[in-house]
Structures are given as C-alpha cells and as structure tokens.
Amino acid sequence: MRKSLVASAVAAAFMMPSGAMAQDSIKLGILVALEGAFAEGGADGVRNVELALQQAGFEAGGKKIEYVVAPSDTTPDTAVRQARKLIEQDGVDIIIGPLSGSEGIAMRDYAKTVPDKTIINGISGALETTWVDPAPNFFRFNLDGAQWGAGLGTYVVEEKGWNRVATVAADYSFGYTNFLGFAVDFCRAGGEIVERFWVPLGSSDFGGVIASLPDDVDAIYLGVGGTDAINFLNQYNQAGSETNLIGGTIMADQTVLTSRGRAKDALIGTPTSGPLASDDPSEAWQNYVKAYQEAFPEDERFPSPSLFGVGYYIATLAALQAINEVGGDLGDGQAALHEALSSNPLDTPLGTVELNENRQASGSVFITEVVDDGEGGLKNVFKARVDNVTQTLGMTPEEFRAMGLPSRDNPDCAALGGGG
Amino acid sequence: MKAFVTRHPTWSLIIGFVVAVLLWLIFAPWTEGMEDVLGRKRVFLNAIFGGVTLGALYFLVASGFTLIFGLMRNVNLAHGSLYLLGGYIGFEVSERTGSWLLAFPVVFVVVALLGLVLQNQVFRRMEGEELRQTMVTIGLSVVLADIMLWIWGGQSYTIFAPDWLSGPMTLPIVSGYRSSGEAVMLKYPAVRMAILFAAIVVGVAMWLILNRSRLGMLIRAGVDDREMLAASGVRIQYVFLAVFGFGAGLAGMAGIVGGTFQSLSPGEDTRFLLASLVVVIVGGMGSIPGAAIGALVIGLAEQLGLVYAPTYSVVFTFLIMAAVLAFRPQGLLGRA
Numbered sequence: 076m077r078k079s080l081v082a083s084a085v086a087a088a089f090m091m092p093s094g095a096m097a098q099d100s101i102k103l104g105i106l107v108a109l110e111g112a113f114a115e116g117g118a119d120g121v122r123n124v125e126l127a128l129q130q131a132g133f134e135a136g137g138k139k140i141e142y143v144v145a146p147s148d149t150t151p152d153t154a155v156r157q158a159r160k161l162i163e164q165d166g167v168d169i170i171i172g173p174l175s176g177s178e179g180i181a182m183r184d185y186a187k188t189v190p191d192k193t194i195i196n197g198i199s200g201a202l203e204t205t206w207v208d209p210a211p212n213f214f215r216f217n218l219d220g221a222q223w224g225a226g227l228g229t230y231v232v233e234e235k236g237w238n239r240v241a242t243v244a245a246d247y248s249f250g251y252t253n254f255l256g257f258a259v260d261f262c263r264a265g266g267e268i269v270e271r272f273w274v275p276l277g278s279s280d281f282g283g284v285i286a287s288l289p290d291d292v293d294a295i296y297l298g299v300g301g302t303d304a305i306n307f308l309n310q311y312n313q314a315g316s317e318t319n320l321i322g323g324t325i326m327a328d329q330t331v332l333t334s335r336g337r338a339k340d341a342l343i344g345t346p347t348s349g350p351l352a353s354d355d356p357s358e359a360w361q362n363y364v365k366a367y368q369e370a371f372p373e374d375e376r377f378p379s380p381s382l383f384g385v386g387y388y389i390a391t392l393a394a395l396q397a398i399n400e401v402g403g404d405l406g407d408g409q410a411a412l413h414e415a416l417s418s419n420p421l422d423t424p425l426g427t428v429e430l431n432e433n434r435q436a437s438g439s440v441f442i443t444e445v446v447d448d449g450e451g452g453l454k455n456v457f458k459a460r461v462d463n464v465t466q467t468l469g470m471t472p473e474e475f476r477a478m479g480l481p482s483r484d485n486p487d488c489a490a491l492g493g494g495g
Numbered sequence: 496m497k498a499f500v501t502r503h504p505t506w507s508l509i510i511g512f513v514v515a516v517l518l519w520l521i522f523a524p525w526t527e528g529m530e531d532v533l534g535r536k537r538v539f540l541n542a543i544f545g546g547v548t549l550g551a552l553y554f555l556v557a558s559g560f561t562l563i564f565g566l567m568r569n570v571n572l573a574h575g576s577l578y579l580l581g582g583y584i585g586f587e588v589s590e591r592t593g594s595w596l597l598a599f600p601v602v603f604v605v606v607a608l609l610g611l612v613l614q615n616q617v618f619r620r621m622e623g624e625e626l627r628q629t630m631v632t633i634g635l636s637v638v639l640a641d642i643m644l645w646i647w648g649g650q651s652y653t654i655f656a657p658d659w660l661s662g663p664m665t666l667p668i669v670s671g672y673r674s675s676g677e678a679v680m681l682k683y684p685a686v687r688m689a690i691l692f693a694a695i696v697v698g699v700a701m702w703l704i705l706n707r708s709r710l711g712m713l714i715r716a717g718v719d720d721r722e723m724l725a726a727s728g729v730r731i732q733y734v735f736l737a738v739f740g741f742g743a744g745l746a747g748m749a750g751i752v753g754g755t756f757q758s759l760s761p762g763e764d765t766r767f768l769l770a771s772l773v774v775v776i777v778g779g780m781g782s783i784p785g786a787a788i789g790a791l792v793i794g795l796a797e798q799l800g801l802v803y804a805p806t807y808s809v810v811f812t813f814l815i816m817a818a819v820l821a822f823r824p825q826g827l828l829g830r831a
Binding site: 111112275277282287306310312313314315330331 | 534535537538540541542544545548549586590648649650651652653654655656661662663682683684685686687754756757758760761762763766797798799801802805806808809
C-alpha cells in the first residue's frame with residue numbers, strides 16, 4: 076500500500092509538469108544557419124529572436140513561449156532535416172526560419188507535409204518560395220530578394236550616371252532573384268548590362284573572374300555576400316582594380332562591414348539597396364535599434380542589427396502578434412493562427428507590412444551608400460526610400476509571370492528598354 | 496625522371512606535349528583566331544596564374560597532411576583546424592605588431608607546439624589503431640572549431656599584406672596588344688607571386704631534407720617499414736614528433752597565406768581539410784612531389800573551371816579525383 080502510494084506520488088511528480096507544459100506553453104523552433112558563409116548573420120538572427128521574446132516577457136496569448144534552436148548550414152537538405160527534427164523530436168508548434176534562399180524553397184515544400192503546423196520565414200529571399208505554388212501555412216513577412224533590389228537601378232542611372240555595368244553574382248536562387256530586382260529596374264531606367272558572370276556560392280578565389288571583367292564599363296554590380304564578398308573584395312584590391320562598384324543586398328550588410336581586416340575598404344562609395352538602412356530616421360527603427368543595443372553587450376552583437384537579425388526579429392513579432400490574436404489557441408490544425416497571420420497588418424521596425432494573397436509581404440526598400448565612419452570602420456548611410464514595393468515589382472502578376480522566373484539570362488535587358 | 500621516361504615512353508611524350516602547349520600558350524602572342532576560341536589572353540593567363548598560386552596554397556596545407564599520413568598512417572582529420580588556427584593567430588600577430596612576416600615564425604612555432612602536444616599526448620596512446628586515431632581527430636576538429644568560434648567569433652578575417660606586396664606587379668609576359676601595337680604586360684597581384692615563390696622554396700627544402708639529410712633518411716625508412724626502423728634502434732617516437740610538429744606548423748603558416756589572399760571564417764577548416772584530402776588522393780598518399788602535382792592539378796582545375804565553365808567548376812575537382820581513384824587508386828605518384 077505504502078509502496079504504491081510512493082510510486083503514484085513519484086509518477087504524479089513526473090507527470091504533472093509535463094502535462095501542464097503541453098497546455099501552458101507554445102514552442103517555437105528557430106531554424107537558422109550557424110555554419111557556412113552566413114554563420115555570423117545566423118547568430119544575429121538567434122539574438123533577435125531572444126530580443127523579441129524578452130520584450131514580450133516570453134509570453135503571448137496567455138501562454139509561456141519557449142524556443143529551440145536548430146542549426147543548419149545553408150543547404151536545403153540540412154534545413155529540412157533540422158525542420159523535421161524540430162517538429163518530430165522537439166515537438167515545436169511554429170518554425171521560424173530558414174535563412175537562405177534555397178532552404179526557403181525546400182521549406183515551402185516541407186510545409187505542405189505538415190499542414191497543421193506554421194512556418195514563418197526567417198529571412199530567406201527566394202522569389203519562388205511564395206510565388207510558385209506557395210504553401211498555405213508558409214508566411215513571409217520580409218520582402219523577397221527581387222524586391223530588395225528594386226529602386227537601386229533607377230538610383231545609379233539617375234543619381235550616379237552609371238549606364239553601362241558588368242555584373243558578378245552568386246550562382247544560386249538568391250543571387251538570380253536579387254539581381255533580377257536590380258536589373259528590371261536598371262534596364263527600365265535605360266541602363267545596359269554588358270556582361271554577366273555567375274560564380275558558385277562558396278567560391279573563394281575570384282582571380283580569373285576579376286581579370287575577365289570588361290574595362291569599358293561605368294560600374295560593376297556585385298551580388299555576392301558573406302565570406303565570398305570579402306574574398307572578392309580582397310582579391311579585387313590585390314589585382315589593383317578600381318572601377319565603381321554597385322552592391323547587391325548582401326554585399327554591404329553588417330556581416331561584411333564588420334569583418335576584420337582592410338579588404339572591405341574597397342566598398343567605400345558603393346550604393347546598395349535592401350530592406351533596411353541602419354540610420355533610418357523613423358521612430359520605429361530607432362527604438363528597435365536602441366532596444367537591440369541595450370539587450371546585448373557591445374562585443375556580443377553588431378553595432379546595429381543585421382539584415383538577418385531584423386528578419387528573424389520581425390518573424391518572431393509576427394508569431395507573437397498572431398498568438399495573442401488567437402489567445403494562444405492552436406487547435407483545429409492552427410487554422411485560426413494561419414488566418415491571424417495572413418490578415419493582420421504588422422507594425423515592424425521597417426514600417427507596416429501587409430501580406431498579399433501568396434502570404435508574401437509588400438513593404439519599403441532603402442537605398443544606402445557605404446561611407447567611412449571616421450573610426451576605422453564602415454557604415455551604410457541612408458540615401459533614399461522606395462515604398463510599397465510589391466512582389467511583382469509594380470507589374471501586374473500576368474506581366475511578371477510572362478517575364479519568367481529569375482535565372483542566369485532573365486531578365487532580358489533589351490526587352491525592358493535597356494541595352495545588352 | 497629518367498627511369499620514368501624509359502618505363503613510360505608514351506606517357507612521357509603526352510605529358511611533355513601538354514606542358515609545351517601550356518608554355519607556348521603562356522608566352523606566345525595570341526592570334527585573333529585563338530582569342531575567338533579561348534577569349535582574351537589576359538583572362539587565360541590570370542586563370543593559369545590563379546590556379547598555380549591556389550595550388551601553392553593547397554600544397555602548403557596538403558604536404559604536412561601527406562607526410563603525417565605517409566609516416567604514421569594517421570589520417571589527421573584535424574589538419575584543417577590547424578590551418579584555421581594558424582590563420583587566426585597570424586591575424587592577431589600581424590595586427591598587433593604590424594608585421595606580416597613576423598606572423599610566420601610565430602604561427603609556425605605555436606601550431607607546431609600544438610601538433611607536438613597532440614602527437615605526444617593523444618595519438619601516441621593509441622598507436623597502431625588507425626580507425627580510433629581517425630575518429631579522435633574528427634572529435635578534435637569539432638572541439639577546435641567550437642573553441643575558435645568562441646574566441647574569434649563568426650565574422651570573416653582578412654590578413655593585410657604589407658605595403659611592398661599590396662597591389663599588382665608587372666610580369667614579363669605579354670598579355671595583349673593595344674590598338675597602337677604596343678605590348679601590354681601582364682599585371683598580377685604581387686602577394687600571390689610571393690606566396691608562389693615561398694611555396695616553391697618550401698617544397699624544394701622539404702625535398703632536400705627528405706632526400707639528402709639523415710632525418711629525411713629516417714623518415715623515408717619509416718614510411719617504407721616502420722617496424723623494421725624501430726627494430727633497428729631508431730627512436731621512432733622522436734621522428735613521429737618531428738614530422739607531426741612540422742606538418743602542423745606548415746598547416747598553420749598556410750593559414751596566414753589563406754587569410755591573406757582569401758579570408759578566414761568558421762567552415763574554412765573543413766574546406767581546406769577536404770581540399771587536402773582531394774590533393775593527396777590525386778597525388779598519392781605520403782608523397783611530397785605527389786602533393787605538389789595534386790595541388791597544381793586541383794588549383795588549375797578550380798580556376799580554369801571558374802572562368803571557362805562556372806556552372807561545372809565545382810564538379811571538376813571531384814571528377815579528377817574519381818578518375819584517379821578509378822584508374823590509379825594509389826594516386827599519381829603513390830606507391831601501390
């Protein structure tokens with residue numbers, strides 16, 4: 076008798092917390108690249124999820140919010156494996172991630188196999204993720220790679236007078252997509268693309284490509300990021316080249332600007348475009364930067380949040396707002412949560428974001444230029460802002476569809492009114 | 496060399512022909528027809544030099560790796576971590592003292608010491624158990640990678656070459672003609688030429704030590720038959736220590752080179768481990784000239800591939816490796 080009492084008490088002690096937890100807490104799985112070219116950006120993503128959760132007191136919709144981090148290495152198969160681990164082993168309700176373009180496409184397909192869970196994109200920017208056969212439970216609150224490039228083309232033609240460019244960009248989906256945004260705009264403004272070079276992601280030696288760049292161009296567009304960008308700039312310096320540069324969105328991100336060594340100095344004066352400007356004067360942005368800087372000691376963060384960080388922050392905000400909206404009710408295959416995510420405008424540090432019928436955000440793009448900050452470092456300064464950039468870059472969905480998906484040869488510059 | 500020519504007259508002829516064509520392509524002025532097929536000569540020359548200098552870097556990493564394998568039958572999968580560690584330490588030294596050259600001896604000594612500790616404290620305890628040693632080196636590489644991530648963080652580091660090596664230098668090779676008929680000389684990054692020169696010096700020195708010194712004789716004897724060497728009274732543990740320390744130090748110095756013309760960040764360790772594995776598989780495990788040829792072939796394949804067939808450039812190295820494994824599994828200069 077006594078023995079069984081003890082046994083049941085022990086059993087109760089074990090049962091109670093876990094039973095209570097299943098009801099009172101919601102688990103987020105953070106799928107983020109912590110290896111490879113974007114490792115440092117990925118780490119900033121994790122920091123920003125923590126920041127958003129801290130600000131909410133680790134609570135939403137009356138429930139405790141917990142999170143699990145699953146590291147990937149920017150390859151789609153690792154991303155899916157880690158996502159399965161999050162859902163099947165860790166039992167998470169919502170996945171926030173992934174970080175890179177081809178991972179995003181893999182996760183869109185994976186999302187369809189778990190219709191009663193929710194995936195909120197981290198910062199991956201492939202157009203196809205929400206454009207081609209989108210998954211009903213995959214939500215993207217950041218602009219896609221093509222949107223990030225919008226506005227830069229007009230800017231370099233009109234403000235800088237650079238009409239002829241050669242391009243070097245990474246040979247994968249984000250490289251194509253980000254380039255498409257720039258090229259559509261650049262060609263519509265009358266620019267000419269003389270030659271296009273595509274380099275494999277993870278290339279570390281660009282000597283041959285640098286030598287192949289034509290001499291008679293106004294500028295070179297660089298659509299590489301992370302360590303690839305630093306390797307390129309380093310070798311570009313060593314080869315003594317001095318043409319103007321135009322940066323793709325990840326070319327002059329914090330990951331590149333905070334790298335150690337002097338390779339990055341070649342970027343001074345380079346205009347880039349992207350979903351954020353670190354000195355954006357708007358109040359929402361300034362408050363967010365302040366919160367970020369206060370939340371982490373100076374040597375454990377970037378001077379201001381990186382592109383990757385902001386993406387994960389906004390994705391977490393979206394999750395928290397939707398959980399609040401449905402009062403923490405994830406029943407019925409999370410149907411109410413999906414509805415809340417897709418229908419409510421979200422106030423973010425980058426302005427209000429609304430999702431379209433593909434659950435893809437429309438929002439603002441910022442044009443910035445790299446300058447010396449006077450303390451031996453580099454920073455981006457705000458130059459212009461283009462609002463309401465839609466998924467179809469201002470075209471109708473039919474026109475945009477007719478143009479075709481981003482690829483090495485798309486867009487056709489001449490067809491858009493440019494040359495080349 | 497002579498023995499090779501008498502044994503393989505056909506192969507010698509083919510190799511000689513390829514080398515002659517390459518030299519002719521490099522030094523001869525190009526006609527317009529050739530430029531139509533191969534693109535501008537400047538591009539071709541840059542790809543060739545890029546490949547050769549990249550091969551020099553691969554050689555520095557892989558020669559230590561192949562030496563350690565040849566003597567101790569120890570596949571040191573932590574070799575890439577030693578490379579990355581050397582690079583980071585080199586960055587710190589050159590940043591603090593302002594001297595790029597000083598970084599080389601400092602890094603060599605520090606990483607070689609780490610190599611000595613590893614050999615003496617870890618691998619010696621499991622001598623002859625090759626699988627166990629290999630597993631332990633994988634474990635060590637994971638631990639070292641995390642420690643380096645902890646100390647240096649995830650950002651990229653580039654080591655700045657000194658002023659006398661920054662920018663391009665002019666080589667006495669004609670890369671093309673201006674419309675006025677004036678010859679344009681090839682401009683190439685000075686630092687990469689310096690590294691190529693250094694790699695050749697290191698390679699020749701290693702060859703001399705191996706073939707002309709007493710230590711080299713012991714090492715060669717150890718590669719051939721370890722047990723017999725030990726039985727004849729040589730303190731083989733000291734030979735092991737010397738080779739492991741030297742190989743580790745060389746990998747560390749290669750880290751500085753890599754940090755100067757590429758960059759350092761987490762993940763570079765496995766990239767260079769993979770590169771050295773491919774190089775020694777192609778060249779032949781345990782052979783220094785094999786490592787040199789393997790490194791040259793892989794470096795050239797990567798660079799020519801990137802320029803002339805960017806889509807498939809990643810595949811070329813592995814195609815070469817597969818071809819070597821299929822037709823000459825012991826490697827180009829390896830012994831069966």
